[in-house]
Amino acid sequence: MKKLLIGLVVVIVAAFGLFKFIETTEMGGDTYYVQVTTDGKQVTLKDDSGQEYLDYEYQLTGYDENGKSKELTFRANKERPLRKNAYLKVTYNTKKEGVTQWEEVAEKAVPKKALTHLN
Numbered sequence: 001m002k003k004l005l006i007g008l009v010v011v012i013v014a015a016f017g018l019f020k021f022i023e024t025t026e027m028g029g030d031t032y033y034v035q036v037t038t039d040g041k042q043v044t045l046k047d048d049s050g051q052e053y054l055d056y057e058y059q060l061t062g063y064d065e066n067g068k069s070k071e072l073t074f075r076a077n078k079e080r081p082l083r084k085n086a087y088l089k090v091t092y093n094t095k096k097e098g099v100t101q102w103e104e105v106a107e108k109a110v111p112k113k114a115l116t117h118l119n
Helices: 002-026 112-118
Strands: 030-035 041-046 052-063 069-075 087-093 098-105
Touching: 030 069, 030 112, 052 112, 069 087, 069 098
Parallel strands: none
Antiparallel strands: 030 052, 030 087, 041 052, 052 069, 087 098
């Protein structure tokens, strides 16, 4: 019974490690910070069933924690524009050559070197 429990724990830990590895290589990447300064470009897209929906596309300059810039293009995945002047933490994956995720953050969460370029 003890060997079975240890084997189960090893399998769970290995599965978790594999999941983290896949998440890091597929979804991970370099972190940049942007400030939303426009309403974005409204685009109409179709889902797999052919249903149309609205989205907003943004082209903004992002800065990493050292102040290095990169032009970033991403969609908000929302039917309304993002809040103007909001700060976003954006993950750019060079393997996928694009933004894989973003999240709104407070101004105090933006590194100082990036913030000086955004203000």
